[in-house]
Amino acid sequence: MSRLSIRGIEKTFPGRRRAAPTRALEPTDLEVRDNDFITILGPSGCGKSTLLRVVAGLETPTAGTVTLDGRPVTRPGPDRGMVFQSYTLFPWLSVRDNVCFGLRERGVPRAEQLAIADRYLAQVGLKGFENHQPSQLSGGMQQRTALARALANDPGVLLLDEPFGALDHQTRELMQELLLGIWEQHRKTVLFVTHDIDEAIFMASRVVVMSARPGRIKCDIAIDLPHPRSYKVKTSAAFAAYKERLTEEIRVETIKTLNMEA
Amino acid sequence: MDGLFAPLKPVPPGLRPVLGILCFVLFFLGWGIVTYGGFVQPLFLASPGETLLKGGELFVEYGFAGDVLVTVWRVFAGFALAALLAVPLGILMGAFKPVEAFFSGFVSFARYLPASAFIPLLILWAGVGELQKILVIFIGSVFQIVIMIAVIVGSVRTDLVEAAYTLGASRRGVVLRVLLPAAAPQMAESLRLVLGWAWTYVIVAELVGASAGIGHMIIEAQRFLDTGQMIFGIFIIGMIGLITDVLFQAANARLFPWAKGR
Numbered sequence: 001m002s003r004l005s006i007r008g009i010e011k012t013f014p015g016r017r018r019a020a021p022t023r024a025l026e027p028t029d030l031e032v033r034d035n036d037f038i039t040i041l042g043p044s045g046c047g048k049s050t051l052l053r054v055v056a057g058l059e060t061p062t063a064g065t066v067t068l069d070g071r072p073v074t075r076p077g078p079d080r081g082m083v084f085q086s087y088t089l090f091p092w093l094s095v096r097d098n099v100c101f102g103l104r105e106r107g108v109p110r111a112e113q114l115a116i117a118d119r120y121l122a123q124v125g126l127k128g129f130e131n132h133q134p135s136q137l138s139g140g141m142q143q144r145t146a147l148a149r150a151l152a153n154d155p156g157v158l159l160l161d162e163p164f165g166a167l168d169h170q171t172r173e174l175m176q177e178l179l180l181g182i183w184e185q186h187r188k189t190v191l192f193v194t195h196d197i198d199e200a201i202f203m204a205s206r207v208v209v210m211s212a213r214p215g216r217i218k219c220d221i222a223i224d225l226p227h228p229r230s231y232k233v234k235t236s237a238a239f240a241a242y243k244e245r246l247t248e249e250i251r252v253e254t255i256k257t258l259n260m261e262a
Numbered sequence: 263m264d265g266l267f268a269p270l271k272p273v274p275p276g277l278r279p280v281l282g283i284l285c286f287v288l289f290f291l292g293w294g295i296v297t298y299g300g301f302v303q304p305l306f307l308a309s310p311g312e313t314l315l316k317g318g319e320l321f322v323e324y325g326f327a328g329d330v331l332v333t334v335w336r337v338f339a340g341f342a343l344a345a346l347l348a349v350p351l352g353i354l355m356g357a358f359k360p361v362e363a364f365f366s367g368f369v370s371f372a373r374y375l376p377a378s379a380f381i382p383l384l385i386l387w388a389g390v391g392e393l394q395k396i397l398v399i400f401i402g403s404v405f406q407i408v409i410m411i412a413v414i415v416g417s418v419r420t421d422l423v424e425a426a427y428t429l430g431a432s433r434r435g436v437v438l439r440v441l442l443p444a445a446a447p448q449m450a451e452s453l454r455l456v457l458g459w460a461w462t463y464v465i466v467a468e469l470v471g472a473s474a475g476i477g478h479m480i481i482e483a484q485r486f487l488d489t490g491q492m493i494f495g496i497f498i499i500g501m502i503g504l505i506t507d508v509l510f511q512a513a514n515a516r517l518f519p520w521a522k523g524r
Contacts, residue, residue, distance in 0.1 A: 058424050078430030088425035091520045092443045102429030105439070133520055146425075153430060 047215025340399020356415025
């Protein structure tokens with residue numbers, strides 16, 4: 001059975017000031033199995049973030065349903081942890097208290113909160129930074145903290161909306177390895193939105209390609225690369241073959257997007 | 263010299279206090295030149311020395327310390343009363359848009375009513391005692407605080423709110439543990455501003471029907487054409503304002519260290 005089931009989700013944003021309404025998502029179906037690591041790849045403005053936000057419960061779909069373990073999703077909840085592209089650590093809380101935030105909201109006893117927070121902080125390589133303020137951290141460290149914060153709730157599904165998009169290339173590659181390592185260990189179900197083809201292939205068990213706006217799922221490709229994956233897989237022939245195919249798929253859509261804007 | 267005047271370029275740390283003090287020095291210098299130089303008659307503008315002398319006289323012979331205390335008490339009582347009502351209302355308006363829709367029109371209207379215009383009415387309602395003075399401050403401050411707090415709370419970053427929801431925060435949790443701490447530094451800053459305005463209302467209130475206070479002293483001094491006393495009274499208000507402002511700023515910096523430099 002599917003863990004997460006997206007059925008007929010469509011989203012139209014109402015037009016403002018007599019402008020025509022914007023159709024962000026065509027009716028979209030996606031079945032996500034337990035332990036899937038799905039990357040959603042698409043040109044910017046294709047509605048991939050909208051789809052993720054609908055799953056998170058932050059956006060209400062115009063039509064369709066999302067169910068998680070058979071229960072319909074109507075609002076955000078700790079069963080779907082999310083990491084955003086923007087830095088969303090609470091600046092008034094220490095790194096540790098940021099990770100404790102969700103646990104505290106759910107009424108977990110303080111001693112247990114601290115134990116869980118420190119465990120996940122160690123896992124994302126931030127041992128020793130527990131008492132730092134977010135403003136003292138680099139972008140990569142902030143996103144690692146945000147990842148630990150989402151993981152601390154032990155969510156059924158982890159939603160990541162271009163979480164490494166604002167980071168420099170080298171940091172970004174290390175973050176991908178870190179996330180992949182965590183997934184290989186915990187086997188979380190992950191939905192990861194990106195527009196970076198290498199990133200999409202490297203971490204995914206399936207890459208879902210979305211078309212230009214209005215977004216719909218254009219193809220769904222299983223990535224059959226062995227685990228554990230190291231960064232070296234990026235130079236393998238199999239990786240290159242996936243990259244060649246996805247580059248073609250994305251290129252067509254990007255050209256469509258450009259022509260739409262022209 | 264050329265390097266100092268590039269737009270938005272910070273001033274070297276050592277130079278900052280020097281420039282600030284220089285402004286005061288020039289002010290007193292100019293004042294001294296026009297008075298001691300005989301450019302204006304002493305009747306219209308007392309010299310710095312004369313003002314200081316009159317000030318000493320006021321404290322020693324006329325119990326001016328009592329007047330100062332009375333005025334300070336009125337300002338803080340009226341301001342505290344206004345903040346007590348306006349801060350919670352402003353928070354509700356900022357957080358809940360229907361509350362804002364209900365109040366914002368009326369508050370915007372009331373904000374433009376000059377507090378001094380209420381003095382005759384307030385005398386009718388509350389007499390010429392302490393209550394009337396405090397109510398003038400209250401009316402002058404309360405609507406300003408409401409609007410400012412509402413705007414500040416309403417402009418808290420939505421991605422922080424969304425992050426909190428995905429971590430399992432309830433609506434109540436979002437208000438208490440995201441909106442409030444996120445808005446707190448700016449709320450304190452706006453209170454500091456309004457406290458400054460409250461000082462302008464108290465003197466107006468004390469010019470009419472008062473038997474004590476700095477404003478009352480200034481009116482008395484006018485009867486005797488004692489410009490020294492009048493100027494000293496005004497000067498004292500400025501000094502108290504400066505001191506409370508510095509204390510307020512120091513308290514804000516201490517309470518919200520994470521907000522510095524924003």
